[in-house]
Amino acid sequence: AQTVTQSQPEMSVQEAETVTLSCTYDTSESDYYLFWYKQPPSRQMILVIRQEAYKQQNATENRFSVNFQKAAKSFSLKISDSQLGDAAMYFCACLLAGYALNFGKGTSLLVTP
Amino acid sequence: IAGITQAPTSQILAAGRRMTLRCTQDMRHNAMYWYRQDLGLGLRLIHYSNTAGTTGKGEVPDGYSVSRANTDDFPLTLASAVPSQTSVYFCASSAGGAADTQYFGPGTRLTVL
Numbered sequence: 001a002q003t004v005t006q007s008q009p010e011m012s013v014q015e016a017e018t019v020t021l022s023c024t025y026d027t028s029e030s031d032y033y034l035f036w037y038k039q040p041p042s043r044q045m046i047l048v049i050r051q052e053a054y055k056q057q058n059a060t061e062n063r064f065s066v067n068f069q070k071a072a073k074s075f076s077l078k079i080s081d082s083q084l085g086d087a088a089m090y091f092c093a094c095l096l097a098g099y100a101l102n103f104g105k106g107t108s109l110l111v112t113p
Numbered sequence: 114i115a116g117i118t119q120a121p122t123s124q125i126l127a128a129g130r131r132m133t134l135r136c137t138q139d140m141r142h143n144a145m146y147w148y149r150q151d152l153g154l155g156l157r158l159i160h161y162s163n164t165a166g167t168t169g170k171g172e173v174p175d176g177y178s179v180s181r182a183n184t185d186d187f188p189l190t191l192a193s194a195v196p197s198q199t200s201v202y203f204c205a206s207s208a209g210g211a212a213d214t215q216y217f218g219p220g221t222r223l224t225v226l
Contacts, residue, residue, distance in 0.1 A: 035214070045156075045203060045217035091155060100146055100171060101205075101215055103155040 004094050006104035013082045014112050020067075021077045021107050023092030033095040034068070034075045039106075040088040048090070051075065079109075087111040116140060117218035119204050125224045126194050134189045134221050136204030142216075143209025145187040147171075147179060149200040150220070156203065162187055163209065194225045 004025045013019035025034070036048040051059045051068050058066050063080045079086055092104040120135045138145065143164045148156040148171075158171030162181040176198060178190045187206075191198055202221045207213035 037217075043201065043220045043222075045205075045220075047214060047216070050214055095215075100158045100161050101148075101156070103157075105153060105155040 004092055004102050004104040006090075006092055006107050008107045009105075010108045010110065012110045012112060013079070013086075015082055015084060017082055018078060018080045019082055019109065021079075021090050021092075021109065023075045023077070023104055025073050025075060025092070025094045025102075027073070027094060027096065029096050031096070034066075035093045035095065035101070036064070036066070036075075036077045037091045037093060037103075038086075038088045039091065040085075045091075049077065082111050084111050084113065117204055117206055117216060119202075119218040119221050121221060122219070123222040123224075125226065126191075128195055128225055129193050132191045132194055132223070134191075134202055134204075134223070136187045136189070136218060137185050138187075138204075138206045138218075139185065140206060140208075140216070141184060142206035143184070144207045144213070145181065146205040146207075146215060147177070147187070147189045148203045148205065149173065150203060151200050159189065159202075191223075194223075196225045199223060199225045 032053045034051045038046045038048050049059050049061045065078045067076045089106045091106045093101045117138045146161045147159040150156045157173050159177050160179040162168045165184045168179050204218040205215040207215045
């Protein structure tokens with residue numbers, strides 16, 4: 001079994017500032033993949049970033065980057081230069097090879113002007 | 114490129130009625146999934162299909178059935194809807210490899226009265 005925990009139900013950031021969303025997971029497997037999805041008010045689930053557990057280098061996609069700490073089973077998302085359009089629900093998810101995604105309960109991000 | 118389409122967008126249904134939620138993808142993905150999203154619980158897997166002709170149960174399969182007659186379509190059926198099935202339902206697909214990213218449809222909001 002695996003669990004994904006997002007300990008911050010809500011976060012707030014000012015426009016142009018940086019914010020970090022936390023995620024921890026629990027698995028005994030060595031081969032797995034981690035994701036952050038964004039869900040804006042439109043309801044669409046949008047892939048933000050993906051990290052392979054076997055890679056030591058942290059994934060980066062433009063203003064979005066992760067801090068992947070495998071030993072600590074931590075996978076936080078950093079959003080730099082926050083924009084109003086970043087306001088959304090953010091879900092952390094873990095994928096074991098051959099299984100479906102296991103999601104955290106989400107963090108609601110508010111971006112203030 | 115449509116990606117994944119779901120129908121209907123939303124539906125209000127009387128308890129005890131039968132309902133089929135439709136999902137179609139045009140990406141020729143092998144694997145497809147159905148999730149439900151409930152407030153405070155994140156997304157939970159209902160059923161999945163690794164390839165046409167095969168299906169499997171997820172975390173919360175009771176009260177739901179699926180079929181996968183071809184690659185593109187993966188309908189979800191509620192044989193006799195109950196109020197606890199009120200939720201937002203997401204269909205997703207992936208190319209089918211053990212580590213493939215899942216892409217989501219726009220969701221169906223279902224209310225069972």
